[in-house]
Amino acid sequence: MKDLFSQGSDLYRQARPQYSTAIVDTILQHVPERGLTWDCGAGSGQFTQLLTPHFQQILATDLSQAQLDQAPQWENVRYRACLAQDSGLADASVDLITVAQAIHWFNFDAFYAEVHRVLKPSGIFAAVGYGLIQAVDPEVNTAIQRLYFQTLKGCWDAERRYIDDLYRTIPFPFQEIVTPELCLKYRWSAAQLLNYLNTWSGLQHYLKQHTDTPLLELQQLLQQQPAQGLEIQFPVLLRLGRLV
Template sequence: MARNDHFSAFAATYASYRPTYPAALFAWLADQAPATYGAWDCATGTGQAALSLAEHFAHVFASDVGIGMIEHAVPHPRISYHLAPAEEPPPSITDLDLITVAQALHWFDRDTFFAACEQRLRPGGILAYWGYLLPSITPAVDAVVRHYHDIAVGPHWPPDRGPLLDGYAQIAPPNMERLTAPPFAMTATWTLDQLIGQLDSWSATHRARQATGNDPLAPIVPELRAAWAEAPQRPITWPLPFHAFRKPR
């Protein structure tokens, strides 16, 4: 497994149960970019953000360090997928209008990545990154999910997640102008099984299984069902800390 490839072993689960980002976010980025010719979605996973970028940009380069993620990425005629670490983008990724990183900046060697962004963005180009944390559903469901995150699989999270938990608030690329963006949030209407699927897509869930030989999800599923009650579906909101910067023109 490549460095920071935390998801390839269960890429199909990741592709099925990770939420999608709001359409307004990508429309705003397209409006801010100097043009809509080329975008690079770095650490694309299975292409969640890349697919939305393809609605606005003529060419979307999507890269990931995990071969399993690339193999499960959704094909699109305007997206080209590449197996590559964030710090070493393919030579073809140049003169970009936009670079995005969704839910992954904490895994990077950020100094090297930011230097690559400065080289690959055209003047006036945009770098944007964002992440999300625990969902908000109901107080009862949220309490079970929080306990699972913090206690049941808490010791099994990779150590690099600190910046994500802080909403990337302490991170900024050098030599770029911070942009003021509107607030964004992810929303969905899910069944309980979809929520359980998302918990199963967490890297800590799989690391806990490997470390202990037991399924950490099994004990909390009855608790989740009791907290969820009889509703067939429930609305869910994920806070979405978002940061955008412009390369000087």
């Protein structure tokens, strides 16, 4: 498992999109018990915070202690820095296991062995994520696409392909539950958009190899945007499953 987000963890917490309650509601429809959930790859708690009203206890784990240090504190949440496959939880003890925007970095075989060990027979596994950002403004959207597919070509880690494939190609050794299509929608300022793009691992890899900024075209284009901000959206990636 790679740790690409310890550096700049504060920016990651501030700039990454917030998940919607619609995602959580969709998952919880299939979770009969609400005792313990494990949020793996929790980062700075973006998804963990949406689970707190619904479970008696939550274990939130991440490889990066720097990310976990950015997470808010709740009485029913315990944070632990560890590998994804080292939860330390008891056999068949977990009602829900979630992984938000992180499973593509995991060692699938080792992690899924841990999932099968700790998940209750009635429990649910949920892989959550979001795909490539889309701007409603066609000119801005074209510039984002050009940045992603052309300027940063060769700068992305191989695991990024799983997001490009909308998580359809990740190994998924579960009985799958069909879910509705969901989308995250926001109105962002130019500064918010640029901050988000600066959290891209591919962009950070680019900056290690070049002296120029790959965001120049977008910076110039965004100077012309209206003060009320940009309409942007992300396709939600969601795969739910039960133990086979």
